Amino acid sequence: MEKSPHSVAKINNRRHSCLLRFPVEFKGEVTSILFSLHCIPMYAVTYSCIVIILHGFGAISFGTVLLITFKTSEAHQVRWLDSITANPLKRLCKAGSSSVLQRLQPLNKILLRSKLQNYDSSWNIDILPSTYPPANLAITRTQKRPGDVIFVFHGGCEFFEAPENGNVIYDPVNRTVGSTATFSCSSGYVLSGNASLECLETKEWNATNDVSCVAECNRDETQVTVLRRTCMKTCVTAGDCLRGRPCVCDGVCGLSCIPTARVNYCDVTLVQVDNTVVTLDPATLVFGTVATISCSPGHLPIGGTREIQRSCLGNGDWSDGSLTCIPSDACRNPPEIENASHDVKLYYANGESLRYSCNSGYASGSNSYLRCVDGNWSEANIRCIAVQCSPPDATENGRKDGSGTDYNDRVSFSCDQGFSLHGESVLICQGDGTWSADVPECTDTCRNPPEIENASHDVKQSYANGERLHYSCNLGYVLGSNSYMQCVDGSWLEQVINCRAVQCTALDTPVNGSKDGSGTGYNDRVEFSCDQGFSLHGESVLTCQSDETWSADAPKCTAKSCGYPGDINNGGIIEGVYTYPNSVTYVCDEGFTLNGQTTRTCQTTQDWSGIAPSCNPVQCPALFTPVNGRKDGSGTGYNNRVEFSCDQGFSLLGESVLTCQSDGTWSSHVPECTGYCQKPREDVMWVFNDSCQGISVQPNKCGLSYLCDDGYFPINQKVIWSCSKGIWQKNAEPICST
Secondary structure, three states, X not given: OOOOOOEEEEEOOOOOOEXXXXXXXXXXXXXXXXXXXXXXXXXXXXXXXXXXXXXXXXXXXXXXXXXXEEOOOXXXXXXXXXXXXXXXXXXXXXXXXXXXXXXXXXXXOOXXXXXXXXXXXXXXXXXXXXXXXXXXXXXXXXXXXXXXXXXXXXXXXXXOOXXXXXXXXXXXXXXXXXXXXXXXXXXXXXXXXXXXXXXXXXXXXOXXXXXXXXXXXXOOHHHHHHHOOOOOOEOOOHHHXXXXXXXXXXXXXXEEEOOOOOOOOOOHHHOOOOOEEEEEEOOOOOOOOEEEEEEOOOEEEOOOOOEEEEEEOOOOOEOXXXXXXXXXXXXXXXXXXXXXXXXXXXXXXXOOEEEEEEOOOEEEOOOOEEEEEOOEEOOOOOOXXXXXXXXXXXXXXXXXXXXXXXXXXXXXXXXXXXXXXXXXXXXEEOOOOXXXXXXXXXXXXXXXXXOOOOEEEOOXXXXXXXXXXXXXXXXXXXXXXXXXXXXXXXXXXXXXXXXXXOEOOOOOOOOOEEEEOOOOEOOOEEEEEEOOOEEEEOXXXXXXXXXXXXXXXXXXXXXXXOOOOOXXXXXXXXXXXXXXXXXEEEEEOOOEEEEOOOEXXXXXXXXXXXXXXXXXXXXXXXXXXXXXXXXXXXXXXXXXXXXXXXXXXXXXXXXXXXXXOOOXXXXXXXXXXXXXXXXOOOOOEEEEOOOOXXXXXXXXXXXXXXXXXXXXXXXXXXXXXXXXXXXXXEOOOOOEEO
């Protein structure tokens, strides 16, 4: 809605004026405007004339009755004025000075005669349409200068007229902050746009008034399917749509969210067809644009409809409709000629010739063309005459049944007993005047032996009575039964001949190998391969042959051999198998030790793992010479001997000969050379251990302790002497005391 100019009420007098402005949006009938006029005069004045100027009431029709009430602050000076028509300017002066003035009751002298006796006199003007309650507008006073006061009226939110076929309800009715405007539609109409608006503190509604009441528009899924329509998003109001799209009716798609402002929404080339003129309304090609299609000059429509209209739909397609226009001098519907046909077209251009062709069984007897001349066909002088075949001859030794020679007539042939028919038994008269085949023959010879599937035979023009015809099976097939046919009285004696497909026996998969292919038919191939470490012995590919045998025996997979690994000095190999994946074990001769790996394994490369070990002679540790003795021999190898002896005065304790054994150890420990100790003191009684041999001379390791005579007691009870290398080792001297 456009905002109207400020409404102004201006009161003039001789020395000062009071000016009021109404920045209110008016449309339709105006609600009550209440205000107070506060003037601050320099001195008291008398108002002899009032001028009211109303602007912005353009929507109020001429003749609208306004009720205007003036009153001063003094209650007894209230005056009324009524029946003021809504012209842009009316002057209200002395009684009787204007023909437009009417009073509700007689008044003496002038319409209004009052003086402002103080600085706060007030005037109220009510504009009261009979059907609307007061608007209760608020007033803000702004003083500009003495004698000139401007009043700015702050009303509620904009007044909306009810939509066509609908209604609007304000709650509360004065449209102040917080008020709501609720729209509704009459029965049979649905609301499009915002159903409810709210008045904000800015005296503006929270959304644009885009409300309209449209006829009910529901989506028809059946028609959508039949017409193959693509529908946009369904909606009830614009609030259901995104990106500000309105909710509008889109035919069978019902209410949908459509970008109605988008130009070139539909492709005009889709409605531009040959020989037509297209007019767009509007030309911007928005949703709903109507394309009116009519024939171009010099062309006429087919079917009587001179123009059609197609609408731009919500999915960017055009509504259904077609118009076909042809040149005005063209020909249509050529005449039908009996037993003839022609090419069919929508129309035939002026001067174009149309050729007729006689149907099968008929031949042209005259002209075969018609010509289009200025929209009319030339005179038809075309005839198609039925064809005739010449009568067929009778066959020797046979009979003929039928004598017709017209198109599609049939003649049948049969042979006498003992003769066979060679050729077609039925001949048909064809459209070109010839029979469908030559006249057959009746003979006692045989012709055209039966064909056996997957078999062949010698070919001759005829076969004598009693002759046998041998069949042979094609390559890949073998004979399963009788191999010949016999001619008997001009007919082939029925025999069962069967050539079945070659089948070889199924092949097994070799041990330690694999098989690729399982076919057993003729020329089928089976490939063989071996697992790692095994070699194929035999053919790798076998083919099934025509005699139902394979081209070779099935191959085998044998383990790969690494061969004998070789001998080693002073050792050998424990007997084993020299193929993959077996191993051999090495051992050394007695007196030798193995240096390297004990075993080696045969690998898939037919090589032995690692390298062969060696056998080294056994070595015993070197022996030392005993103290007080001698050693004879220094060898430490296997079976080497070392002899030992003692110096004079010493005896050998242990083995005198040591031998190096196969395990690298000597046969015994190194012996010792031991001496003898002298007889110990005789003033004590000695006790010898088992190592002592006598009391005169004591060997090594001989030990003794002492005893005291009767009446004496040992002072050192733990005296122990031992003989070591001919010397007594003493820990103390024996002492006996009473």
